[in-house]
Structures are given as C-alpha cells and as structure tokens.
Amino acid sequence: MFNDFNDLYDPLVLPINGKQYTIPPASFEAGVRINGIVGGAEKMGDEEFYRLVLGSAFDEMRIDDVPATAIDRAGKTALADFQVGRSMAEIMWKTGGDPKAIQEMAPKPNRAARRSKGTAAASKTP
Template identity: 35%
Template sequence: MAFKELGALLDAGLPLPIGGKTYTVPPPSAKTGLRVQNVMQAAATAAGGGKVSDAVLDDAAELDLYRDVLGTAYAEMIADGVKWPALKHCAMTAVAWIIQDEDAAERYWNSGGDPSQLAPNRATRRASSGTESSTRSRGSTSSTTRRQGKSGSGKKRPRRG
C-alpha cells in the first residue's frame, strides 16, 4: 500500500455558512497552526492561575490571530460587512478546527459558542451510548464506620482482672 498525497487529504478547508453565503477557511500554515497551539496553551495556563506573557493574549494579537486562522475568508468577511460576533464565532470555530478537528469545529459552530451546549447532558450521553438501564447499581458494600464500644470512644476498654 502506498501513501496518498497528503495535500489531497488535508487541503479541503472549512466551510462556514453565514447569511446565505458560505465562506471557506483555508487550511492554516504550519506557522499559524503552531501559533494557535501556543495561544491555546497560554490560555489554559492563565485559566489555571499560571503566569502568561501579556503579549501572547493582548487585543492586537487576538485580531491578528483571527485574521491568521480565517485566512482569505477574513478579508472576504470584512468586505461583506460580517458583524463582529459572527466574525469572532468563525475565528473560534477555525481555532477548534486547527487544534482538534472538523467534528470539534462543527460542534462549536452549532453550539453558537455556548460551552454548556458543547458537552451533551447525562441523559443524552446515556441514550447515545446504549448504557441506560432500569436496573439500579448496587451500593457500596464496604464500610468506613467503626463500631463503638459502650464508652462511645471506639476503643476497647481494658479488661479488669
């Protein structure tokens, strides 16, 4: 078996429909992909209370990042007068595509950016996995409580001779 040409496998781009028009975000350059990974790592570090360089996450860097991840679709969106919330949503969808895959990008897109919509609720997970059951699980059979003696201290009293 021979390897297929990689460009034919990965160069499809990401189609994003807005207001009856579909914008195609081209695959990012390696430099942009690495930068997105770096920014996302910095964001995770900052969210965890770690120290991050302000230059990584400042407003200008954010706009540059949006332009970079959207590629040629960025200028097309600006020329068409796409509103800021839509442009930002497109950029964050592209980020999800770059750091994960097209399925993650589609989930983000369809959630409207609402994090609570990204993870299915428990009932949905159970129904889709086929593990929902009417049988209740058994409770724990181990015990961490100690029997207490008459004194209530939990210690044995010495015997009197």
C-alpha cells in the same frame, strides 16, 4: 502509495449570509502561534487572532461587512477544527461556544459504559 495531502484534506467551509467562506488550513507558522496563544505563551489582539485562524477568509469577511458575532463564531469554529477536529468544529459552529449547549451536544456514554464505570468505581470503594 500515499495520496497528496490536498486530496485528503477536507476544507472548512462556513456559510454566512448566504455565502460560503473557505477557511484555509493553518500554515506551520500559524499553527505554532495558535498553540502558543492557547497555551498562554503568547497574547494578541482580536483582529490579529481572527486573521491567524481564519486566514484569507478574514479579509473576505471584512470586505463583505460580516457582523462581528459571525466572525467570532467562525474564528472559534476554525480554532476548534485546528485543535480538536471537524466534529468539535461542527459543535462549535452550532453552539457558538456556549458551554451548556456544548455539553448538551456532547455524545453521551451508552448505558453499558455507564454501568461499567459505576462497577469500577464501586469495586474501588473500601
């Protein structure tokens, strides 16, 4: 027996200025458009993009006069959650998308994995 999707789905909730904003899951249509934007097939302005990835939370943030930088971080976080999953969304929220900070937070392979990679590369060397 399968559980209802809503029993399985863990909503994305982002704290901004002491308030919790719940980002609804992307609809099918929104998901297709998001994938089109990421793939370069579709272009859109910032406001339309934020409305797409943040859903009703975008309007709530605008009413609450949330700073643009916070909306931008929330949008990047929601996009990461949709595309890659919650762990990447958490990294995006903490780093704001800074590539150097993301790289520092990315899990490092353990010593045995690094050694086996080195051994495999060494065995391919003529």
